Amino acid sequence: MVKAKVFLICLLVLLLITSALGAYHLYAMERAIARGIYADLLDDMQDIGYLEPTLADYYLLKMKGLGWEVTVDTFAGSWPRTEGERARKERQEAITLSVTIQPSKVTQWLHKFVEGDTSFSFTGSRPSEYFDPGW
Template sequence: MVKAKVFLICIAVLLLVFSGIGAYHMYALERSIARAIYTDILDDMQDIGYLEPGLSAYYLEKMAELGWDVSGDVFAGSGPRSASERARKERNEEVTLVVSIYPSRVAQWMNRFVAGEVIFSFAGSRPSEYFDPEW
């Protein structure tokens, strides 16, 4: 009788430990994917001087394919967002990207445990690399 109880407790502990390890790896993978998306968008923004609507739509589609909630404005706070406000290198202007992503439920729980919030947030600015051809 005692051996059966010890066996069940050991199995429960092993299951709990492996589930925790799996959840943390899933969280780390999703966070690294989100960070890679943020870096790719910021690189493209730096090259063209603004957040192009086609570029943001492409990455929103990619994030939706991953199962992330993209119903709100994921790029709120980013700028410039139109070609008429394009940041130019000759004026020493910068592009700013702010990305807020709601990942999967497991990643939200783990992020609340690790960082204290449920969303993945990335923000940064870089000098624009876009030269106006008429300059």
């Protein structure tokens, strides 16, 4: 009887540790994917000088494909957002990108435990690389 209890306790501990490692791996992987999407979008935005709507839609669809909750305000705080406000390199202007992503539920729980927030938030600025062809 004692051996059965010890066996069940050991099995339960093994399952808990394996589940915790799997959940942490999922958290780390989703955070790395989100960071990669942010970096790619920032590079693309830096090249064209603003957050083009078709580019934003492409990345929103990519994030939806991963099962993440995305809304219109995912890019709130990003600037410039229109072609008329495009940042130019010859004027030494900068672009700013802010991305807020709601990952999967397990990742939200772990991120709440680690960071105190349920969403991934990335913000950064870079000098624009866009040259006006008429310059």
